[in-house]
Amino acid sequence: MLKDFLKPYKPKPETWKESSIGHLCCFYTDEIPELSETDIVIIGINDGRKSIGNEGCSNAPDTIKDEFYKLVKQNSKIRISDLGSISAGDTFEDSISALNDVSDFLLRENITLIILGGSQELAFGQYMAYQKICKNMEYVCITPEFDLKNDNFLRKICTFKPNYLFNINILGYQSYLVESDSIDVLQKLYFESHRLGNLKKDITDVEPMLRNADMVSINTTSIKQADAPANASGNPNGFSGEEMCQIAWYAGLADKIKSLGIYELNPIYDVCGQTSKLVSQMLWYFVDGFYNRKNDNPILHNEFIKYRCTLADKQPEAVFYKSKLSDRWWMEIPYPDSYGEHSILTPCSYNDYLMASKGEMPDRFWRGLQKINM
Known part of the structure; x- marks a missing residue:
């Protein structure tokens, strides 16, 4: 089934060191790697059609992967498989459906999924994949702006039937980019939103916001443009690269998180590959957090x-x-x-x-x- 949607990524081992993480990963070539021996799967999705003015984000997955596999491995326990990328469908809705089908299959195999976009609108397909496995969904969306009035991924998630959404937590929004009506709607639903300035006072406060999440999506424009220039609509304010790596580590550490989506990176604007390198380092920290999970909950033990x-x-x-x-x-x-x-x-x-x-x-x-x- 997976082969119907995915085209292989071509690794570049000639660019790796002996200690590079790429040597520990399995890559889809002719056959899908053995999923029973995989903890984390990385896939891309090459569709930027809903990212107005930033359509080049469709080419981000391979540029991020090229940088990620160069990085030095954390330990020898890593079990990562790269299944390539989903090509853009005839329509954007076809791409959403394909992402849903692939993600649904992998999540039901108890695999943690890293999705590299592509437009942030694809997060709707990421969300849909949980409908068979999650009854009280907690979603963390890291983005500088959001809108609940127009037809976009966030509104679709809030109104999707069947309703298995328990909570949305929007992190890092910037007040001058968000209409007060959208914030009011979130508050009436008892969903959460946290301004960038409040979070930057103490970035460790983000950890409990991520700890109960099932799904995380990150819009790379939530990182300040000086650290992540690869977007046509970058922002001068945002999380720093260091802060975003720390957030990624917290996400990896969170026992319930089964998927991480990173969207809106446009290689056309990526000066010296800076943003691809930063996102690859975010993935490194996510993986490191994943392999340091504690299964730590008062329900599970008495410590x-x-x-x-x-x-x-x-x-x-x-x-x-x-x-x-x-x-x-x-x-x-x-x-x-x-x-x-x-x-x-x-x-x-x-x-x-x-x-x-x-x-x-x-x-x-x-x-x-x-x-x-x-």
Whole structure:
């Protein structure tokens, strides 16, 4: 089935060092690599038709791969297969359907998927692939701007039937690029959005936002243009290259994330291949995080310290858990009494605990209460 959609990537081992990661990877040539011996699959999709003025992003997958396979391997445990790229269909909807079919097959094989676009609109196909495997989908979208009024990938995700979407978390949006109506709609749905400036104050706060995610998509224009020039509509402000690599590592570390999509890189504007090199380094950090996953959750083991905090104004007690394995934090969100369930656990940060220890309700705690009382 996969062969019907994919054309092989041609690796360039003559550009690799002896220690390069490419030597540990399997590549689709005549036959699809053995998926039972694969942890991570990398695919490209060569369609930029919905990226207005930036259609050259269709050529990004191979340029990113060329740089990634040169990088030095983290360890010898890596099991990565490159299945090539999906060619653009007769229509953009055909490309979405092909990405859905390929991603659906691989996700049901319990493989973690890296998708290299292509237009950010392809994230809809990435999302559709979860409908058979996920009941309460959590999606993190890293982008400088979003719009929920027009017919685009984000609106399609929000309105898709069957509805298996539990949460959207938009990271790094820039206020002067986003209409207030779109932010209001997200808030009414109790979805989350976080401004670039707030996240840059402490990039470690991104980690709990990614920890429960099932899917992540990254628009490369969320990286400031000085660090990532490969887009016709780049932004002078954005995450730095270092910050984005740290975010990619957090995404790899997150136990639930099954797919990472990176979109909108246009090689035509990529001075000295700078953006392709940066994205390849983001992939390196994602892979490194993946192989350092802890399966760390208070439900799974007892290596936790429990803290109780009394909040002001007769609010519910806040209960926190700190992992002895990773120093990461979770908090309980109590269900209403009528539900018959005690609470759900949600990732949080040390700063949330500090706020609660002073009797103040953390924003994350409040949003959790609103969502389960919808």
